[in-house]
Amino acid sequence: MKTTTVTLGHGSGGRQSAELVRFLVEGFMTRGIGPELEDAALLPGGYAMTVDGFTVMPRKFPGGDLGHLAVCGCANDLAVRGASPDYLGLSLVIEEGFPLDELKDYMESAAATCAAIGMTLAAGDTKVVPAGGVEGVLFSGCAFGKVHSPFPLGIGNLREGDILIVSGPIGRHGAAIASARFSLEVEGLESDCAPLWPAVRPLLSLGGLRCMRDCTRGGLGTVLCEWAEGSGLSIALEEEAIPIELQVQSLCDVLGFDPLYMACEGTLALAVAPEDGQKALSLLKESAIGRNAAVIGQVSGGEPKGMVSMRTSIGGERLVDMPWGELLPRIC
């Protein structure tokens, strides 16, 4: 670690976050009781579990709120490992003086989202801290579900030639939070925050499905960098093919952000064997979140190994690296 204290960059979801996590879990790893560092853990017996903290600010944003986000965040971590969102646990740390009505709004929103995807709130906890102990309220969620994919999905399955697909336009959650944070009203701009399970369920029948990821903090760019690094293969993207809404692009232009690294909360990246590419695309297009799904590139055995390159819309080529430092704190 290059610093002695935690910095906002450690919360970016990019390379520094990965460093922080490796630093913190060292004592577990050396004892042989550490995690595999995927979105959700696959447990013996055919179950998956995940845990996630939610610190989003503002807590109500175009397209969602803290409660909806917490349920989607947890459920989506399960979905991308092929598991159904069966059981949720919610832990709330609340600042003394927080309005009960606002808190209830988030819980109501969480309940509605759970009901829509068949998820049960199995466990919960509330803690209250004196004023200043926490700014408002923090949610942490955990989720547990049955694995429905016939084989384990993960980075280890990636093969040369695999097709890369994204389920919809990227960066909408990050852009919606940024617009709310900086009071930049952008008409039609909404977070993509949504449960992925309904779109994922049919994909699990594809024998060529390799790996899926919920593009959250760090965005699509970070997910693909992790795939390239984790597999040792290279990834070739077509910039023109990556769906980006005009509103998101405009906001990024104004604020100097790269949409590739903007957070999504209901957008899936997936790799699939070439023979199942079209089938995966058409299955996705039938789902509520996947109408604008697109093939954006492929896994290649070429150079540079372990890295992501992108053919830009003007015909050049650039390397896509993990972001360093913090784009926007408290995005999720």
Place this chain on the structure above:
Amino acid sequence: MKTTTVTLGHGSGGRQSAELVRFLVEGFMTRGIGPELEDAALLPGGYAMTVDGFTVMPRKFPGGDLGHLAVCGCANDLAVRGASPDYLGLSLVIEEGFPLDELKDYMESAAATCAAIGMTLAAGDTKVVPAGGVEGVLFSGCAFGKVHSPFPLGIGNLREGDILIVSGPIGRHGAAIASARFSLEVEGLESDCAPLWPAVRPLLSLGGLRCMRDCTRGGLGTVLCEWAEGSGLSIALEEEAIPIELQVQSLCDVLGFDPLYMACEGTLALAVAPEDGQKALSLLKESAIGRNAAVIGQVSGGEPKGMVSMRTSIGGERLVDMPWGELLPRIC
């Protein structure tokens, strides 16, 4: 709810906490996807899960620290429902500027406790918030494990005549935190923070085992009130029989606290059928945390129904009610 905002009393673990929880989970309950409100949820397939937030202040205290507490808190919620502490998830919300070394200390402490009870860190998450977003660091933990009890343990099993046992002297965690908070050094006073599973495991062979609880926030008194209210039976305690260390009693006398409501973090309350009472006691006494286990009363069919009464050491009788308001914030 009698107020419009969350108060410290809502965090006490007593009656107001129960009110807050019922208020917040209403949207889940009306949709038929709500929790059963026990320490851990029993899931189909023979598994249990739990979630818990940890806000303790100071983060290092006599007998433990935030990391050790988080593991014990989660593992103990599973243990009292008869489940082994198999998998842990940890979600950290960290304030920008927090010392990395201190954070690593808590993770190391968590890893050592996990290793001691055979628990694997399966999932984790870190979020960093700007200064002021949270005071230092908060841990939330979730845990998941296989249920080993041959039948579900819970309040519903309580029967007239059941023997009530506590595994050791009560109130030590609360007293240790209070002593650290108010800089009242008390020699020999340490939190009881410890994993309960090694003591619980042998008890599961008893056919007469009814119900167990980890006496955390709200202490032994609150647990027994919940049992009496939940079962509709009455509970009769013998004050003389309840083990309390001299240090804890002295500190409570100084600060005006009642040890009955002081938090424990490694102390078990259990109800067992009369024919298994002595066996339960002797099994507990063989465990590391149970050497001073004691029979403290019994479940009765008498009056007042749904309430706890205690024969005091001077021969009187008092009703034990759930605490109202906050004893001490950020105890766990």
